[in-house]
Amino acid sequence: MDYYLVAFLAFISYALYKCYIHPFYLSPLRKIPGPPLDSFILGHYATFLNKEIGEALSYLAKQYGGIVRYHGLFNKPYLLISDPKIVQQILVNRPYDHPKYFTNREMAKEFVGEGLLLAQGDSHKRQRKMMNPSFAFSNVKEMVPTFVQAGHKLKDFWMKQIGDKKEERITITAMIPKITLDVIGLVGFNYKFNSTTSDSELAQAYKILVNRNPSPLYTALEENLSFIRKLPITYYKQHYDSLKTIRNISEKLIAEQKNSTVRGKDLLSLLVKANEQLPFDEQLTHEELISQVMTLLIAGHETTSTSLSWALYFIAKNPDIQDRLRNEILEVFTDRNHFPTFDEIEQLKYLECVFKETLRIIPPAPAMLRYNIKDEIMDGYVVPKNTPLMIAIYAIHHDPSIWGDDADDFNPSRWLDPEIKSKVTNNNFIPFGAGPTSCLGLKMAHLELKSILAVVIRNLEFRLVKGYTFKKKFIGLSKPIPGVDLWVSKVDS
């Protein structure tokens, strides 16, 4: 009995030391500005962290500056970084001293395996080197016809919904993810998922995974207390069944690729080809190849579909911007069914501004987590090794000292303003991250979004539905929940 008492007291003392004494009286991090102590167990989840993450972090940066200490579950200290100089230090100058941080690596692995997104240090360098050639600009440029076709498919689908009516209320977020899933199927794996026309197993699996809407506190509890995800409840069963479906399809795509005698120009064909040419000990393993497919599937369609939805929402909200954009497009695409080329898409300068402004105002990934493998000094403060560092992309993108007093407004013209242009760098506009771990699909996302938007805006007009509301929520990415409904009508000519 006494042993139990001793064990209990030891546990309480340890918890007290870890959750209270160390963070508040001993850790050098206590000298860094931050919000006052909140809850012993819930940290700052008791108040602002349970709000949408981008806005919570932006609030902290505005209140306390470019480096801020805050506390997660069990009062674990985190640093919030929104000073572009420190961002540069972490992501660009010494990226391998600041690996990606995962509260629960196993949970992340379930989604994307041990591929590029999770790899660290030398393993990351090796995998990235292998993947780079598939994403070469010359290759990505050849994807434009597939992107344009996807734009026409989306436009035709919505035109059919409108039919002979003047306009139709359409939930734009229903079809967009299916379109972008089909695109990554084609350009990524030369595979027709046909999600827009059939009840695709894959689209269904992603729908289950991403339609989940837990609070930030629940997500943090799941990450810290793994047993929660093992509970025998329907939700988790569906969750694991969906992950299994995605893995099975990824394995099937690899098997088809390996058995194929003809090699295409899709990302996987190029990757498998590059891999086969390497000495055996440098090659990606079978498991790593499967992980890359899972990574490309999720990274390559959820991000683009989220950004497309936000772009259309902001265009609908700002009719003047919509008119200006359409006028620019109409000068080039005189015909409704025009199939624009790469050069024509690149001519559309205001479209480029709309694209950048969408990713500035709502970066799909509002923050990225890193940690430091050595003690270091940041902005004059001692940061002990293994401190989680939250890079607050959303806060940086909304900083009035960079973007002006209208930083919270959707204003694509700012990208034409010489003063703003002179202030923008690769450490203060970072929707795709920065440095050697930055998004591999950046150029592809650029062209895909612009091609689809150009075709859709050329042919359709979007208007807000009065009284319709949704919330911006972080569910892996910053999404409009439950979705976006807009009035859609056909452009006359």
Ligand code: HEM
């Ligand atoms: C609007 C669209 C997109 C956005 C905003 C976006 C954003 C990001 C961000 C923030 C990262 C993390 C960077 C870091 O941790 O340093 C990332 C990584 C990555 N993205 Fe994207 N992404 C987009 C589209 C795509 C597409 C279309 C693909 C591929 C088909 C893709 C493939 C990847 C891969 C493979 C990585 C891991 C890179 C690495 O760790 O080396 N992304 N992306």
